[in-house]
Amino acid sequence: GENVEQHPSTLSVQEGDSAVIKCTYSDSASNYFPWYKQELGKRPQLIIDIRSNVGEKKDQRIAVTLNKTAKHFSLHITETQPEDSAVYFCAARNQAGTALIFGKGTTLSVSS
């Protein structure tokens, strides 16, 4: 089945810096790659997603890139702010197309 690896597990940056989180997936048939943000004690919330027919997608300070050949995708956050501090999860849809398989998460800390 699909396996998603996420790195790093923790990331600390200064306010205003950029943050990059990387994920790899195992199933070449996967075609949908969302990113979720989860604040402490809250529900995971979708922040951006990308489908396999697109190489890059941007939404204000957040961008996602996808390399289907290498089977990896990345989340880029520019001009980080303290409110960006949270756990970020990447995911890929499994081979059967029935479920999202998540990475183990990256705890991002933005200090002012």
Place this chain on the structure above:
Amino acid sequence: NAGVMQNPRHLVRRRGQEARLRCSPMKGHSHVYWYRQLPEEGLKFMVYLQKENIIDESGMPKERFSAEFPKEGPSILRIQQVVRGDSAAYFCASSREVEEKLFFGSGTQLSVL
């Protein structure tokens, strides 16, 4: 739109008791997914259901766990004879179609004493 509703938010059970977790999907959504989250870990897929059907239960433990999504009413995740290792946050998500975005509920924190 009220979003995905889960209840209870917190559930305390003693070992050997049963736990029932409820999930009402967003209006217009007929696909429901259950995930389990342990501290410091990601979201582990458990089961995917449509109305009256279990589509993919590849992540469900073989014993004590069951799920349903009846024609009327919420989806239920049932854990029989709970053990301490079942303590976790259980999240439900829903989508309108299987290929579309998942929206999560606020989760149920299960604590087994």
